[in-house]
Amino acid sequence: MQGAKTVAFHTLGCKLNYSETSSLSRLMENEGFEKREFTDAADIYVINTCSVTENADKECRQLVRRIQRKAPASIIVITGCYAQLKPKEIAEIPGVDLVLGAAEKFNIVKHLREISKGDSAKICSCDIEDVTGFNASYSINDRTRTFLKVQDGCDYNCSFCTIPMARGKSRSDSIANVVKNAEALAASGVKEIVLTGINLGDFGKGPDGNGPIGLNQREENFYKLIQELDRVEGIERYRISSIEPNLLTNEIIEFVANSRRFMPHFHIPLQSGSNKVLGMMRRRYRRELYAERVGLIKQFMPHCAIGVDVIVGFPGEADEDFQETYNFLHELDITYLHVFTYSERDNTHALTQKPVVPMHVRHERNKILRNLSYMKSQYFEAQHAGQTRKVLFEHHNKNGMMEGYTDNYIRVTAPFKEEWANQIVEWTL
Template sequence: MKNRKKVAFYTLGCKLNFSETSTIARNLQDEGFDRVDFEEVADMYVINTCSVTENADKQFKQVVRKAMKLNDKAFVAAVGCYAQLKPEELASVDGVDLVLGATEKFKLADYINDLSKNDFGEVYSCEIAEADFYVGSYSIGDRTRAFLKVQDGCDYKCTYCTIPLARGISRSDELENVLKNASEISKQNIKEIVLTGVNIGDYGKGEFGNKKHEHTFLELVQELDKVEGIERLRISSIEPNLLKNETIEFVSKSRTFVPHFHIPLQSGSNDILKLMKRRYQREVYTERVNKIREVMPHACIGVDVIVGFPGETDEHFLETYHFLNDMDISYLHVFTYSERDNTEAAAMEGVVPGNVRAKRSKMMRGLSVKKRRAFYESQLGTNRTVLFESENKEGYIHGFTENYVKVKTPWNPELVNTLHEINLTKIDEDGSVRMDFVTVLV
């Protein structure tokens, strides 16, 4: 192309999607495109879709309409999980020109000719069994932290989940490549890296269905801790059965890994965990939390929980509620169960009415507010390290401490992407914590 074209990206869903969007964007920049914000007029709009969020099709249509309002002649491409699961559905949305499945999304440039609008959306997707190779990714330039992909796919058969159908088998990046990517990120003046993947505790499985673990997750963490120039490393969501005591102990003494764990529970009832085909019982979860508290009393512990799963009675729900209420955790991510095509759970008996699901979700979200408040109160008067982010929100700049306390101070652009030792002083009305500066670190 003689003139550089403009491309804009919109990412739905998880940190893994953000890392992959960034990689696709860099690939297109190498092919002669300039990346612009999604709010700007562009020649092409790329939407990275998600299958986990409720109303995925509705969200996608809204984003397409937004792109068409900005430029009704722009080329629109859909990639990602929903594009793999429901390609024809996305291709039929007015304005969509191209839909790429799991193996094709990183080759977007190969499918673009002249950016002319198509009468109908073209679909290029594979059988998910063909998604047996690994493409490394990381996000950079989007925010003050980077998302580094270390693993993709999942071999678990949870009865509610479509991710194995959308992303294929569990496979991992080579350790050398992860370390190379981490080193590249560190040279971009990015202070924090978040490790991401579908099931990162399963790290080590090779490509092409090779189930042999070349390296363990613990070895990955140990080697990343040695990379020069990184101030912070944060582990994203990790399954309780794969979070080993050795890893917890290593993090407690680590140079760069922060005391923050996000551990999916999904249910506090062993009966429901069995129906979900989760690979642990609640007793394992209790052991993990107790171990973290033993070696890192100040650690932040986040929990995923699903309410309204088929077969969840009032007794099962209250069992989960009380289990979490009694546990020393810091916050919840609450998901209201919604049926997904081609999953076992969608055909299960004991469907929970929508209004009951909503009521349980509200109760659980209320518990999350209470837990976060109690955790923040336990941190008042302590000195922590904050990394400030880049957004001016109503005259304030926000950031997170190493143990994931959200703090605020009046806006000052010089604070962006800097680390400071602070003293946590009081909780504000919006739930964030006010602070006093102690030391400028970086």
């Protein structure tokens, strides 16, 4: 391609994808490209995809069609998990020019220089086993909060999940490099860093040139990482985006409880409150361990917010299994739920499991748990009414109002004050 200078980005999926899109944007701006909003006209459109749910695949196709109608001469690039899993399927979508797999995502500029609109779609991908490198990335949203990627890939084999096929083996940055990035973010004015990864608690595994990918060559781990980050001056707050219950150790919980910078807020995937279903999902813990983790957190930090991922409608989830999940969550001292309706994914073991739960039952179970989540969050906020807590306010002026979050993740809305933007303010709830 020749002379294309404007680029627009769209991200589907998780916080990790947002951090990578932000880094791709800065990479291209450093190469002379001018960033545009995705709704604007641009020479190049980059869609960073997810493939955790069927909806993400559909949304990708819809976005391509929309661009085709709006800007038929523009170059369309698809990257991310969907691109790694089904590159040929994406290349056949009319209008797609370039498909970049996991290993080629950050070589986007080189590949763009080698294509022209009207050529057949170029696929730049490889077997996921060959993806061994780690690319650090972070997103900046008006300099208030950033999502900093410190780990990628996963060595687990949950029966419903395509992520290991899309992201490869577990690998992570070095502690020294993460600290360096945190210091740079502090210097740029960022107040809060959210640590992100595919399996964050697995932090510490290669590559560092001393051995095969997946081996812990550096003798680094997540606990050592958070200890070092806690010493970085200028960053007021850290949050742990998501951590598996079997990797959330007593020492991590105690450290967060005693830290000034790590916020009293955990997000811990559960997926099911039924041990039978957890076994079918190939999860690495049982509900008793999960309850123990929550209990320990609340013992050290009664005010701590705890978010939970749950999947409903997994194959073989009978009515009594779902009821067991509901009862478990109802009794658990948690704050909110992220509820996912199970959707079939190619090449996963769950496709072979029976009986299949009817779609209308899946949706009904989702609705029941979303209602429970609303009640849980309302109860959590009511417990803190009248307390004074520290709120980090964001830059956005939304019709004369601004938003921020307390240390324990209660959202606060206040009349907009410019001097409060990106500042931590004592606030009575």
